[in-house]
Amino acid sequence: MAKYGDRAVIHHLVDGAWKTESWNDMRRDILAVASGLIEAGVRPGDSVVLIGENSIEWLWCDFAIQSAGAITVPIYPNSTSEIAGKIIENSGSTYGIASDPAHAAKLSLKKIALMGEEVAQWVRKGPTQTNEIASRLARIEPDQLCTIVYTSGTTGDPKGVELAHRNLVDISNAAVKVHPITDADSSLSFLPYAHVFERINDIFVGIVYGGQTWISRGSDHLATELPEVQPTVMASVPRMYEKMYSVVMSRVRRMSQVSRLMFQWSIDAGKQYSHSTSPGPWLRMKYGVADRLVLAALRKRLTGGRLRFFISGGAALSREVEEFFWAIGVPILNGWGMTETSSGVCSNTLEQHKFLSVGKPFPGVDIKIADDGEILVKGPGNMLGYHKNPAATAEVLKDGWIYTGDIGEIDADGFLKITDRKKSLFKTAGGKYIAPQPLEHGLMSNTLVMRAVAIGEGKPYVTALVVPDWDAAKKQGMDREAVNGSIQKTVDEMNSHLGRWETIKYFTLLDRDFTEESGELSLKLDVKRKVVAERYHDQIEGMYTGKSAAS
Numbered sequence: 126m127a128k129y130g131d132r133a134v135i136h137h138l139v140d141g142a143w144k145t146e147s148w149n150d151m152r153r154d155i156l157a158v159a160s161g162l163i164e165a166g167v168r169p170g171d172s173v174v175l176i177g178e179n180s181i182e183w184l185w186c187d188f189a190i191q192s193a194g195a196i197t198v199p200i201y202p203n204s205t206s207e208i209a210g211k212i213i214e215n216s217g218s219t220y221g222i223a224s225d226p227a228h229a230a231k232l233s234l235k236k237i238a239l240m241g242e243e244v245a246q247w248v249r250k251g252p253t254q255t256n257e258i259a260s261r262l263a264r265i266e267p268d269q270l271c272t273i274v275y276t277s278g279t280t281g282d283p284k285g286v287e288l289a290h291r292n293l294v295d296i297s298n299a300a301v302k303v304h305p306i307t308d309a310d311s312s313l314s315f316l317p318y319a320h321v322f323e324r325i326n327d328i329f330v331g332i333v334y335g336g337q338t339w340i341s342r343g344s345d346h347l348a349t350e351l352p353e354v355q356p357t358v359m360a361s362v363p364r365m366y367e368k369m370y371s372v373v374m375s376r377v378r379r380m381s382q383v384s385r386l387m388f389q390w391s392i393d394a395g396k397q398y399s400h401s402t403s404p405g406p407w408l409r410m411k412y413g414v415a416d417r418l419v420l421a422a423l424r425k426r427l428t429g430g431r432l433r434f435f436i437s438g439g440a441a442l443s444r445e446v447e448e449f450f451w452a453i454g455v456p457i458l459n460g461w462g463m464t465e466t467s468s469g470v471c472s473n474t475l476e477q478h479k480f481l482s483v484g485k486p487f488p489g490v491d492i493k494i495a496d497d498g499e500i501l502v503k504g505p506g507n508m509l510g511y512h513k514n515p516a517a518t519a520e521v522l523k524d525g526w527i528y529t530g531d532i533g534e535i536d537a538d539g540f541l542k543i544t545d546r547k548k549s550l551f552k553t554a555g556g557k558y559i560a561p562q563p564l565e566h567g568l569m570s571n572t573l574v575m576r577a578v579a580i581g582e583g584k585p586y587v588t589a590l591v592v593p594d595w596d597a598a599k600k601q602g603m604d605r606e607a608v609n610g611s612i613q614k615t616v617d618e619m620n621s622h623l624g625r626w627e628t629i630k631y632f633t634l635l636d637r638d639f640t641e642e643s644g645e646l647s648l649k650l651d652v653k654r655k656v657v658a659e660r661y662h663d664q665i666e667g668m669y670t671g672k673s674a675a676s
Contacts (some may be wrong), residue, residue: 126424127150127309128146128335129147129148129335130146130148130149131147131148131149132147132154133145133146133147133335133337134146134147134148134151134331134332134338134503135151135181135184135338135339135340136337136338136339136340137180137181137339138339138340138342141341143573143666144545146181147334148463151184151188153183153251153252154248155185155188155189155192156192156252156254156258157158157185157189157191157247157248157250157251157252157253158185158186158189158247158248158357159188159189159190159192159193159252159254159258159362160247160250160251160252160253160254160255161189161194161238161243161246161247161250162190162195162220162238162259163190163254163257163258164221164253164254165220165236165238165243165640166236167195167220168194168195169188169194169261169264170194170195170196170270171194171195171196171197171218171220172195172196172198172216172217172219173190173195173196173197173198173218173220173221173222173547174198174199174200174209174212174213174216174218174220174221174222174232174275174673175187175190175199175200175221175222175319175487176199176200176201176209176221176222176223176224176228176229176231176232176319177197177199177204177222177223177224177225177228177240178202178205178224178234178317179204179314179315179317179318179323179340179341179342179343180240180340181340182240182241182244182245183198183210183222183240183305184246184249184318184328185226185244186222186240186244187199187318187324191253191271191272191290192261192429193258193261194261194262194264194265196216196270196271196272196273197271197272197273197535198212198213198216198218198272198273198285199272199274199275199319199320199324199659200212200231200275200319200674201315201317201319201320202228202319203228203641203642205642206230206231206233206530206579208283209231209232209233210233211282211283212275212283212285212369213232213233213511213607215236215275215283215285215513215514216273216285216512217275218234219234219235219236220234220236220237220238221234221236221237221238221242221402222237222238222239222240222244222645223237223238223239224239224240224241225240225241226239235377236252236364240360241571244475246302251655256472259304263410266290266291267289267290267291267294268289268290268291268509269290270288270289270509271288271289271290271292271293271478272277272288273285273286273287273288273512274286274319274320274321274464276464276465276647284511284512285511285513285514286321286464286465286511286512286516287507287508287509287510287512288467288506288508288509288512290319291505291508292327292467292505292506292508292509293467294329295331295489295505296325296467296468296469296487296504296506296651297325297329297330297335297505299469299487299488299489299490299505299506300325300326300333300469300472301330301333301334301345302487302488303304303447303474303484303487303488304358304458304472304474304475305472306330306333306334306336306358307334307336307636308334308335308336309336309357310334310336310337310357310358311336311337311338311339311354311356311357311358312327312331312336312337312338312339312356312358312359312360313338313339313341313347313350313351313356313359313515314327314328314339314340314341314346314360314361315341315343315346315347315361315363316361319571320464320465321467322360322362322438322462322468323360324437324477324507325467325468325469326360326438326468326469327360331468332541336358337338339354339356343496343591344365347365348353348563350423351427351428351429352426352429352430353429354429354430355429355430355431355432356428356429356431356432357431357432357459358432358433358434358435358436359428359434359435359436360435360436360437360438361435361437361489361522362437362438362439362440363437363438363439363440363441363442363443363446364440364459366435366437366442366446366450367443367446367569369427370445370446370449370450370572371572371597373423373427373449374572375572375597375600375601376602377396379601387418387419388419390415391415391416391418391419391420392415392419392449392452392453393413393452394408394411394412394414394415394449394452395412395420395452395453395454395536396451396452397411397412398411398412398449399448399451399452399456400404400480401645411549416454420452420453420454421454423453424454425517427455432455433457433473434457434458434548435450435454435455435456435457435458436457436458436460436472436559437457437458437459437460438459438460438461438468438472441460441543441562441566441649443566443569443570444480444481445570447480447481448480449456451480455596456475458472458473458474458475458478458484459472459483459484460472460473460483460484460542461483461484461531461543462506463502463527463529464508464509464520465521465527466502466504466506466508466527467506467508468506468508469487469490469506470484470486470487470490470492470502470504470506471483471484471486471487471490471492471541472483472484472487473485479536479538479540481510481542482536482540482542483539483540483541483542483543484540484541485539485540485541486515486541487504489503489504489505490503490504490506490541491500491503491504491565492535492541493526494533494534494535495528498532498533498534498544498547499528499529499530499531499532499547500529500532500533500541500543501526501527501528501529502526502529503525503526503527504528507522507527508522508527510522530546530548531543531545531546531547532544532545532546532547532550532560533619534547536543544560544562545560545561545562545563546562549561549562549654551581551582552582552583553581553583553584553585553586553587554583554584554585555585555626557626557627558624559579559627561579561581564577564579564587564589564619564627564629565577565578565579565589567614567615568589568591568615568616568619568629568632570615571596571611572594572613573593573594573597573598573603573608573611573612573614574591574593574594574612574615575592575593575640576587576591576592576638576639576652577590577591577592577632578590578652578664579629580652580658580668582658584669586626586630586666586667587627587628587629587630588629588630588631588632588633588665588668589631589632589633589660590632590633590657590661590665591612591632591633591634591635592610592634592635592638592639592666593608593634593635594610595636599648608634609634612632612634616629616632619631623631629667630668632668633661633664633665633667633668635661635664638650639657643660644656645657645660
């Protein structure tokens with residue numbers, strides 16, 4: 126705070142215009158909200174739930190809860206009342222903060238502050254409990270509980286991941302050590318703060334390197350905000366990059382033949398350049414021409430023109446999408462982590478990068494592969510445990526190692542590659558184990574495919590449920606038969622490179638995507654395979670009884 130003073134740290138929209146919050150402003154407003162919480166009866170060690178969309182008020186409240194010596198318990202804004210109730214009960218929260226009455230209605234609490242009412246009043250009033258806050262902060266130890274972040278995984282009730290103050294500080298410092306980011310950088314933040322990925326990798330890491338953050342209105346507004354804000358770094362999940370890629374390729378298909386050829390030539394030149402460790406004069410000249418003809422304009426249109434690199438995490442990133450962005454001069458640095466490891470475990474960097482890997486471990490992080498292929502992690506971000514759930518803790522945290530549930534391998538250069546989820550592997554009736562993720566990613570290489578789920582547990586062969594992007598198909602004038610034909614070509618191409626036991630024999634097109642509200646997706650938007658298998662039982666069985674061919 127003292128270093129940057131009146132320099133901007135957060136930019137947020139008010140009535141459609143960007144408003145700036147300086148470091149001094151943030152300090153004052155956080156202390157004001159912390160004062161309000163103390164006067165409302167929040168004590169050190171209390172758990173306070175926080176629910177609402179991303180906003181400057183959300184950030185005030187998070188840091189204010191910590192400043193009051195309490196524990197932040199974030200809840201996804203789209204969580205149901207049932208999920209919120211389970212989180213409140215497990216965390217023992219007696220106080221809540223909600224962005225509006227609709228979100229407050231999900232909280233089974235007597236004491237709730239609304240961001241637009243009580244929190245706004247506290248901010249207008251200003252700090253009133255600075256001595257008490259200073260006293261509470263002085264008593265906080267690094268190993269004390271800072272936040273409980275609930276994650277449902279793909280089955281079962283939410284589990285509260287306990288993260289200490291040192292977890293968040295140490296992993297943020299580790300991330301800054303491997304990425305060349307400085308206080309000259311800025312980011313556009315749009316993923317939910319209720320999850321550790323955005324909260325740590327954008328907000329906490331941003332504080333460490335002294336950058337500026339613009340709070341987006343959400344993923345639907347990125348197309349207009351990116352060229353307006355022009356960030357230099359940005360974190361996201363693969364789905365955003367896939368959508369951006371899909372939009373570009375949809376436009377390319379509508380180009381004239383000459384323009385398509387020029388585009389493809391430029392992308393090919395970009396791929397050759399990005400894969401070369403020491404490009405010669407001819408390749409540099411070729412890339413320069415491609416950049417002037419196509420790539421520079423495309424970069425500006427997609428990212429605003431100043432973006433130095435993307436960070437990708439939360440799910441696997443397809444090679445096609447990763448190579449495309451590197452080709453146009455916007456590196457995607459694929460990384461990996463879990464809520465249980467405070468997000469960060471490893472990441473590719475601008476200096477050390479390998480396609481299809483998730484990079485090397487952060488400083489202080491150790492990784493090893495168990496005999497069954499499971500990835501084990503020991504590092505500064507490892508959780509204290511699952512809140513009030515010793516059985517689940519004992520299953521995942523053993524001798525200081527987090528048993529991640531992910532299957533992977535470390536290559537000779539030290540790069541980690543994730544191959545699948547341990548619980549996702551299934552065995553066909555023929556006794557063959559199948560890793561579904563490579564099959565699903567192969568299907569999603571077709572830009573018409575939004576989501577895919579490979580099926581085959583106990584079955585004679587592998588099938589798939591496929592969610593097409595029906596809106597994109599409609600814009601391209603494609604009917605259901607044409608969409609089916611396009612995806613069949615993708616399946617045929619995939620199958621030609623697979624073992625006979627793992628080829629996809631049939632697939633079924635679904636009319637809608639899976640949703641969290643329907644229970645088909647987890648809080649992190651992972652597919653709940655068991656739920657999907659039960660809900661689409663008839664469609665799945667149809668692919669094994671001859672009632673459904675490849676459509």
